[in-house]
Each structure stands twice: as structure tokens, then as C-alpha cells.
Amino acid sequence: MPELPEVETTRRGIEPHLTGHRLGKITIRERRLRWPIQEGLEGLLHGHVVQQVRRRAKYLLIELGHGTLITHLGMSGSLRLVEPGTALRKHDHVDIRLDSGLSLRLHDPRRFGALLWTDEPIENHPLLARLGPEPLEGGFDGAYLYGALHTRKQAIKSAIMDSHIVVGVGNIYANESLFLAGIDPRRACNRIARHRVIDLASRIKQVLAAAVEQGGTTLRDFVNPEGQPGYFQQTLNVYGRPGLPCPSCATPMSHTLIGQRATFYCPTCQR
């Protein structure tokens, strides 16, 4: 479900309800996420005050002063704030009670998500230590992207989805960025002119920033922590539109698989 814009939308939704608030009772109903939730996590969290809620890549980092709760939503995870007594749905795995009376509720049908604890400096955590730059920050620009890609032979789409190169670009926004840049998603990285890679970096920033602005993309069921959908799907040019006319030239959109992921592109505009 979530790519960077959806995770950032989630962060913005939960942050004001968490920062400065004390955590109360922690209820864990299902520990089998991508990695099992560690025994005793309840005791590590209970009674502590949230200092800050940050995001790194698609990880949400809830900082408690004596350590950090690391959350990942995987493919199907969501975090919502619920009123006391809100009925449980299937796959509501964790509730974290807040001193406001609300609870932060983790829901994740496929259980590809994660809930981890670390008391080390967060940048040292093995899952975060080797990540590439944030696409919406200064460490990511055209010169960086060209430097990272120009010797690679893999398909450009796979490369921009590789979190060691740049984080946060998932399947939807990889497809959309390549459409705006006019680049065939199958094209080998080392066969793309420098000026086109530089343009691609801008397009990635453009697409992600616009999607954050619109609260993310709701394809099936993404909702922000207040329960509202995102609106960026109205802006999608290629994702999920095989056979429909290209918005630019009206050629029917092509559909293929790259790295096992659904790929959509215009065979005329993207070269």
C-alpha cells in the first residue's frame, strides 16, 4: 500500500497526536509481522513520552528519548488513531494507548510490516544504515543520480526503486516519474543520456512532492490516520491504465513486468 507519500501522509496525521504525549497500555494481539515483535516491547514503551515522529525512507521513527520505535507498513499496513471502544477489525495487530485517550492502531493484513525497537543511534540500525538519500532532500539531485546510475546495466525502473540508490520510490511513482521523463522503463541505466537522467531526478521530486501534497494515492483502501483517502490517483498518467490512451499522444498504454513488478508505459512517448 504505502510508498513515500502515503508514509509521509501517515506521519503528518499521527505526529500531532503523539509528540509530547505519554504512552499508556500497549496491546499486542499478533507478534508475527515481517520480523516477530520482540517480547517485552510493551514494557519498553509504557509510560514514556514521545519526543518526535520522523520518517526515514518508508520507516516511521517514533522517538521516545531512551530509544526509537521503528515502524514499517509493508504492502498493506496502516496506522490510525481510534477513539476508545472502536471495534476491532481483523488484522488490528497492535494498539498503543495515549494519555489523550486515543489509541494508535496498527492494521496489517499481509503482515509484511514491522515494529522494532532500538536504543542505538537510529542511523546505525542495520535496516537504515545503508539507505540512499531522501528524494525530496538536498542529497538527491541530477548529478547524484547520474553518478549512481551511469555504469549500471539494469533496467532504469528497477534502479530507481532500489533503496540503496534513492529511497521512497515505489512501483506507482517509479512508473509515473518515467512517464514524465519520457524514458522507457526497460532501458538500461548506462544507455540514458546524462541530461535525461538529470531530468528524471527532477521528475521524481515533482511526482513525490505533488503526491504528498494531495495526501497520497488511494488505489484500494489507503486512508490517512483520520480515515480520509488520498487524491493523487486522479493525477496518475500511466499506473494501472494498460490499453487506455496515453494522456499525451493517445497511443494505447503498454503493460509488462520488470523485476516481477507491473510496469506501465507509453510505447510512443517513452524511449
Add this chain to the structure above:
DNA sequence: CAACGGACCTGCCTGC
């Protein structure tokens, strides 16, 4: 190293 495929899960949709 770079690149690729498999693995982890449930739900939903399609087609027989």
C-alpha cells in the same frame, strides 16, 4: 560488487 529470483502473507478478482 551487480543483478535477479524467491520468499514472506492475506484478500480480492477473474475465469472455469
Add this chain to the structure above:
DNA sequence: TGCAGGCAGGTCCGTT
């Protein structure tokens, strides 16, 4: 209606 098969917004890990 039932059931098999395929697909879904992520990403780690093992193998070439």
C-alpha cells in the same frame, strides 16, 4: 456457488 490461479502499493536474502 466453489475453487484454482493470479495479482497487489515492499524489501530482505540467497544465489548466480
